[in-house]
Amino acid sequence: MEKLGEIGEHEAIRRLTAKLGVHADLCVGVGDDCAVCELPGTGTDQVFTTDPVIEGIHFQPAENPERIGNKAAGRVLSDIAAMGAHPQWLLVNVVAPPEQDFQTLEKIYVGMTALCERFGATIIGGDLAQGPCLELHVFGTGVLPSGTALLRSGARPGDFIFVTGPLGCSIEGRHLDFTPRVEEGIFLRETGLVNAMMDISDGLATDLRHILKQSGVGALLEAERIPKAGTLEQALHDGEDFELLFTTSPEDAEDLRVKWLEKYGIELPMIGKTTDEMETLKLKRDGNIQILEAKAFEHFSNQTQGGMQ
């Protein structure tokens, strides 16, 4: 008997989804921030994602409920942002024990609704069921012009790598009250200058690896260029930053930098470049180049260094 804890989250997902069906309107299935499906006859695509937020795993029981709501809706909005899509509809499954304080649930809804309103999303349904602890399962959709979704697979060797903001130390609070980069995601897509994009949930070092794998490229990060909320180690591995990570061709980088500066009044942090060393992630630090190993939280993984995810 093989246990889930021995297999780990990512391998388990890979195996469970290996035999799923296909469909002519399904453009991108499992493996990106969202699935992408064509909406025939509309010139638009629809994106779909879902994220769980579980007591004791993603938040502690004593946490401020509005912040829990912000995280539950925010994780899904961040996935939609990572495709460059406009958020649309959300549905929420709530699981809770009978002794659950009802006011806490009401405040969670206040947190979710406030974030949705800010980004043009609407909660249209869901369910409420009995279970051993408080959980929120949020399902979300978004829309964008056909064929324009920014995927993890679009990077090319030599691309410049960017992030939308500082990384690390999200455990100090930002993992709950972060702002999903919805506006930035749409802006970046509309520039037409971005090759690949995703949001950072598991940590820069882990998530960049998804882009490398799916694009068939490597990367060299420059330690001093990475915007940090704490130490370099934290910026690389903490996760739950919910900033956008994306690449652009070298010839478009200056154009993108200028457009970003005009729009947001700040410099866009360029943190390294992709390489042709397939799936190899390197870090340049104090003049030395080293191979960077993955070290992020993975559900069920025994190697995990604790921490919230």
Add this chain to the structure above:
Amino acid sequence: MEKLGEIGEHEAIRRLTAKLGVHADLCVGVGDDCAVCELPGTGTDQVFTTDPVIEGIHFQPAENPERIGNKAAGRVLSDIAAMGAHPQWLLVNVVAPPEQDFQTLEKIYVGMTALCERFGATIIGGDLAQGPCLELHVFGTGVLPSGTALLRSGARPGDFIFVTGPLGCSIEGRHLDFTPRVEEGIFLRETGLVNAMMDISDGLATDLRHILKQSGVGALLEAERIPKAGTLEQALHDGEDFELLFTTSPEDAEDLRVKWLEKYGIELPMIGKTTDEMETLKLKRDGNIQILEAKAFEHFSNQTQGGMQ
């Protein structure tokens, strides 16, 4: 402090969703089997639903995993069927403890995928997270021509009430390996003869009450006309039948009966009529008419008579 167990599932949902946002494309929000949203410019509407399936609540740990998968996908497909829609996309959040046997999860996916393939649905994403017990949260979408979704609110006084099959005793197995009435739902919508429709998950006596409330009508059921898998009591209250419950105008009833007979080769069971006695549900049995009280499973309700839901 007010506890969820004191408020009950339906009242809690009502309160939590009372302040949700609105949107011009949102045709039907919380309160029907699915939410219904317009897909502008396509002549079609899209329906959205979500259902949890939780160990110890909706199935027992030792249960055959393919049947658990059938139930998880089937509940969502049944909601889509209840609108008369064509199933489209499904996403699945899996929650499990690290010691979860992985083969069980694989078999659950086999069960879900088999049912999806049968009804033209495709699983396109989801997530896997750590939690105290096995749970499946399935999100689903469907499509149908604009403005044709069959709602709970469409019944009129004097309508004939029908069900698609026998009710009761689903706990003996059918609550896991039932067939969602997707084909029947689409067929019924296409006849153009149905005024209101829903699926039976909480039991005939409870679910019919939703149609009565939302349509502003009452009903008189005839005990001997109700198709029963066991006793009358079981047919009225067991729930998890996942048959479709619907109404039609008296002048269309014969037409619908003939069309159903031609299509399926069996008589369509007419079980009673709606009345103008707002929200009053009555049962005629052995010549006597009595008021029928609700008595179904409700999550968190202390009045619950146990049983699986």
